Amino acid sequence: MIRLLFPLWLLASPLMVQAHFDDVPDLATRISYQNRVTGADGIARESHWQEKWMRVGDQVWSQRLIPLPLARAYHATHDANPGHKHFTHQMAARWVTHGEDGGLQLRYADAWHNQLVEVPTEEYGQVGFTPDWDKIRYLVDPALLQGMTALDEAAPAQARWYEKREGKQRTRILWSSQWQIPLVVESASLDGYRSYRMEVTPKSLPKQLPWQQLDGYQSLDLRDFFD
Template identity: 35%
Template sequence: MAAMRTFAMKLDAVRRACAALGGAAVLAAAPALAAPPAPDGGRAPDLDAVLLHESMTVSADGVTRTVTYRERMVRRDGHVWIERVPPSGAKRAHAGGAHAHEGLDAARTPPSRGGARPAAAAADAHAGHRHFDFDSAARHVTNDGGRIGVEYVDAAQRTVVAVPPAEYETTGFDGSWDNAFYITPPSQLKRLAAQSKPGPAPGTRWYEQTVGAPRAQGTNRVLWSDALQAPLVVEYRSADGHASRKLTLTLTPAPRANALPWRQLQSYTRKAYVDYLD
């Protein structure tokens, strides 16, 4: 168990370094400003979107690495669903390489969301052992009267795994409902300077902050939508130009109420996180 947790924590560190900034991790102190108001008496609206994540890093030896991936986000009162959007043909490719995928996990291109994997993750799949891939599973975060819960869903295996609070970080969840619900919480905008010029659409505005931390010198920018109560763009660019991260939100059609993803899980097998600890 200890070996698995150490490995998962390393993956989580990679995820935190590579993921597009949600605003909370590197925002230094700045003059406080009023947070943008939420519509409808403070209740944020439903949200259906695709999140495009883009990052670029230049290593000390001059190698440029770029990462791009997409996630589907469904937000309702008390629910946030995030799932990776696979590229076209990915399922066929995965099926064709199923016998080799154990050895390729560490070389996957998309940044990890953290991944609790058993210590015996390389065990022969034909022996009946299969680890749960938290990186590619959908994440369902719930808020029931202030009680936060998180579960991961593997649609291919029709399995739902509930994760206890003590293991949130191991699976890549920071435990914050606001971070999950808003992407960049309105409270974080208080630490950024609102630009005098409005954003490109009515009800939007750019917020900006210069970061002076020793290992994160650069600029954070957030394009906030008052109507959506969510950022349309979150980006960071290092002062030396060697690193950049960007998240772009694009609205998508809303599913029918009875087609919401967390309402499709009645027939799924439910397991506990401990079931995957070897």
């Protein structure tokens, strides 16, 4: 997991930064992740995964892309086991809604079983969820940019590279002011033994949003799956 350990240095005017985030566009994306760690045994271990991510108004939908044969095999084994079934949130789409009162509603849509599972606040730890709306909405907290150095490097239109070095780690963010998201996040140790990269590709919004396709889903609470 990426580690963003920045002090919030005010290298830019807070009013100017806030103005950039007043209008947040709706968009759909494809996100690719790559994580590489070289252990003390000299073996380099790499992880790659992708997800679909969508932001519309005060709702954010994210879904890991799992090859159908693997998902089918997992569910066939999981569902065949007798007894109580636990909920595997990693195999479902995450749906976060930001309420007018500032609170968050967390639900998972399991298309395999046609179940919509709500997670109460006190059970966020069960699914590893951190209720940080700015990070959920923008993929990284935009306030981090205030503590980073803007770079004069080649970048796509309406985007700019930012960099921060702290201790033995360097982090770079390619921020899109057009889409209000990072197009790239890179984090690496200066010795080269750890690295992380997230790359975001904007896509067209679908004609029908995923949370509009949940008719017939059984509404459950995460605690319904507890022993």
